Amino acid sequence: MRNTPNVLELIKKYQAKGYVDNFRIENNTLIDVISKLEYSPKEIHIVAEHxxxxxxxxxxxxxxxxxxxxxxxxxxFLASYGSVADTEAAEFFNEIPQENVSNSENILN
Structure with a gap:
């Protein structure tokens, strides 16, 4: 059985591959924490999720x-789901077009 990395280990592995930006969600907009640039769900591509x-x-x-x-x-972007879900984040990610969602960059594959 393969040992699955925890959240922090995975974030570090993705950061080593260039996934270094951090985001927050406000008013149905994804905002880059550093640059303050704003993005709509249509502009986002999810290339892996864990x-x-x-x-x-x-x-x-x-x-x-x-x-x-x-x-x-x-x-x-790390989001809660289930009974403690951040509803604003959940709603935002549900609006990302299905064609923008893949598993193409999943480092565990």
């Missing part, structure tokens, strides 16, 4: 989105 359950409480669930925007912007 789901995690809390070690001590399975209700503590999160999903790590690996994101590309155009050819230049690459980063990660």
């Amino acid at each position: 789901r995690f359950e809390g070690m001590s409480n399975p209700a503590d669930m999160s999903i790590l989105y690996i994101i590309k925007i155009g050819n230049e912007i690459k980063g990660t």
Whole structure:
């Protein structure tokens, strides 16, 4: 059985591959924390995602989105899901067109 990395280990591995931007969501817009540039769901490409359950409480669930925007912007977004979900983030990611979602950059494949 392969040992699955935890969230921080995965983020570090993706950062080593250039996924260094961090984002927040506000008013149905993804905002780059450093540049303050704003993006709509249609501009976002999810190139991998990883789901995690809390070690001590399975209700503590999160999903790590690996994101590309155009050819230049690459980063990660960690969102809660399940009973403690951030509804604004969940709604935003549900609006990303299905054709913009793939698993093409998943480092665990």
